[in-house]
Amino acid sequence: MCGIIGYIGERQAQPILLGCLAKLEYRGYDSCGIALAGSSFQVYKDAIRVGELAKASPRFQGTIGIGHTRWATHGEPSQTNAHPHCDCTGKIAVVHNGIIHDYQSLKQQLIAEGHKFASETDTEVISHLIEKHYQGDLEKAVVTALREIEGSYAIIVLMMGDPKLIVARKDSPLIIGIGDRENFIASDVPAILDYTNRVIYLEDDDIGVINSNSIKVRRNDKIISREEHKILWSAAQAQKGGYEHFMLKEIHEQPKVIRDTLVGWVPLTEEATDCTTTSDENVESILILGCGTSYHAAMIGKYLAKELVGIPVRAELAAEFSYHSQGLARTMTIALTQSGETADVLIAIRRAKEGGGKVITISNVVGSTASRITNQTIYTRAGPEISVAATKSFIAQLMALYWLMMSYSKADARRLADILFELRQIPSKVQQVLDNEDNILEHAKYLSAYENVFFIGRGINYPVALEGALKLKEVSYIHAEGYAAGELKHGPFALLGSDTPVIAIVTQDSTLKAMLTNIKEIKSRKAPVIALAEEGCEAVEELANEVITVPRVDTVFSPVVNTVALQLLAYYTAKHRGCPIDFPRNLAKSVTVE
């Protein structure tokens, strides 16, 4: 998703802006650009990577500037559509993350008034609107311009000859980093961590005027103070620490993520069991919401709720939920969003609250928008996730769901004690999967030769099949589809053949028999079967062409070990195909537009 950055201080702004933009790369982008106000106004932008921009751009002088990484929504990736966008006079430059819904009518009106547009973007209307309303006070012009705009935005405005930056946000993330006689503005924290760990989170409708030694935030024309936060994790946590890709590093962090989570949440067996008495008696049903990978976690949550809580539960795609939401009173909504900024989830949270229910958000980013609009937030302890393909944040979401479902559990105490006992072994079980990496690598080489792959699972591992397919397509660009194993014969069978391998997730529970039958059906269509199975499952070893083994765990935890194995499979398949794993084409880390 688009990333924005601003600097004002005493140092030369260009290298700082370029360094910060490089840290924003993980959000996904197709073009980038910078603007500096020195003795003259200097803009350089193109549909290139940040590294190329750093080499190609001339040395600009100036200690105040803005920068942008663009993820195209309105208008193709090109030099003219890249940000910053200037007004007609070339004295005002704007960077923007978000979408202006009414930009077409505004644009026609501005053109009728004589403004000349250079790009096809929605953003450019902001620059021209500010120009139109400018009467000597930039802040006032920005406020007036924003009143005419419908949509979402985080913007930074720079004007030639005016040594300050104006910032504003609505439904798109924006933070201010406080330095010593310098200040930073960014879409998120990792961008500025090399310079400062003191951060202010802006709220919707905040307008800020940033100088090198002052920050003024206004809301409805009144000056307000926003709390300063200290970021406890560091820039180094966002480095690759020896690994070739962030994705692999983050996959390997998972035993620690799980252990950290356990240490914080279930130090005492009986305390966790005690939580059952605190559960809310008024809750009659549970609704779990998410997008993409988080939706898969939500689906697993549905099976956990059924197993442990025993009240009606459904999992919904956040983006679809708003269109059919009804009867939400007495419903506990659990919203899953790694970034806490996913636009569709934010809309769904608001909708669920309007419906009268309680909303618990599970997020990985402290202070994110979702955490501020929800009733309660459970923070996952995954640390910053840089890879666009989510791995450790997914596992951390699952851990949060285990904890939450155990807290609300109505299962008998012995079953809960067994689950808790086993939960403590899960970090080591996941480490076992990682230690089996070389073996998974061999299967990945095999898989990398194919262009179509199916993943099938049953029960609690059906969402794992979806997640395995999503990971593979995200990073390796192989066309992959996840199916409930029973659904394969209702259509997809027509596509099976010797060049469509099927990855079957096999667990030794009540689904085993049906799954073995499915594998036989698939094999008789000549499709090669790679089974992902617990060690010692002899029936599968005889049937499948290849077997990836994972350690045996209680069925409720099988999604954890199975997902980690499929993450490694996707990673090594992509690596074997030479894909840009951490920055897959067209994808963005957090999707802050609808």
Added chain:
Amino acid sequence: MKQAVILAAGEGQRLRPFTVTKPKAVLSIADKPILGHVVEALAQNGIRNIIIVVGYKKGQLFDYMGSGEQFGVDITYVTQERQLGTAHALAQAEAATEDEFLVLPGDNLIDADTIAQFVSVKPEAVLVKEVANPARYGVVSIDGDTIKEIVEKPEEAKTNIINTGIYAFTKGIFRFTEAELDIPDALNSMIAQGYSVNAREVGGTWLDVVYPWDILSLNDAVLRQIPVSSGGIIEKGVSLKGSVSVGKDTVIRSNSYITGPVVIGEGCDIGPNTCISPATSIGNNVVISPFTQIKNSVIDDDINIGPGSIIQHSIIDNGCVIGAHFIASSGAAEIKIDNEHYVVNVGAMLGEDCSLGNGVVAQPGVIVGNYSQIQALKLIGGRLPDRSLVV
């Protein structure tokens, strides 16, 4: 001297089963990998530019050390694809080195004092030690302060002075690392060409880990210096004597009796009525059930030990689940490694993710391979390979 190159590519075959899935430099000593202790000792001497040569199972090493942030150092990794020798390993780091740098093995325990005494010496120099039993090391013959020759594992050692594998070098060493695979050979050819190589003997801790039971002596040495700290919940009636360090979110239940030096990690559940005796390290996320006694042992992460167990001089690797009344008592054991017989006083050594039923009795010196399953009431002894099933 502001830079150090740490050689951590080695596998440590003699340390199996503990090194089947991880390099020996990350073996846990007092709840921290050996390499972590080395890096801390360097950081205390202001050496914060660290190059680590990695190879065998490097992933787990990255997972522990990361970018060096948690140790206050800056780590650069270089990879030695095939573990051909120490000089070959060092040569991989050539491009990243400054004019002068230290070289240390990642699997030797060294304290900050030892490094402080050594950094003042003029390169090229070797840190040497006088030991009682020099035959398993490179034996150094010295003339004044300079080295005449290093002889690897001689049948008959001429002196008791040995090479610790800790060096101070200039970039000049790289002229000799091409022709030779091991650093002592490179130094011998350097000396043969008329260069002077200094020897410096210093006091302080230096221990290396070669055999599985060495983990216990390293653990003992580190625990002697641990500070008292408590981040956990200590219930009523618990006795903590001596240096006992308890990690956050750990609970020590009533009537447990813990005599330091003992380190207990985060998120553990200990007791009630558990006795932990000196020189014991317990990792993170470990459950120790009532009426269990543990003495001079290393218990790693994610382990569950059942009630009424007795564990002495033992090493238990990550993820083991042990039933009730497990007996691992120490005694003189004859253990064969690489066709050599060793008589050592040791308890049980269990690899990762083993599961033991109730009432298992381990004979002193038993080595159980990773992922083994032992059914209830079995007597185990000798060496069991990985994935053993004892029924």
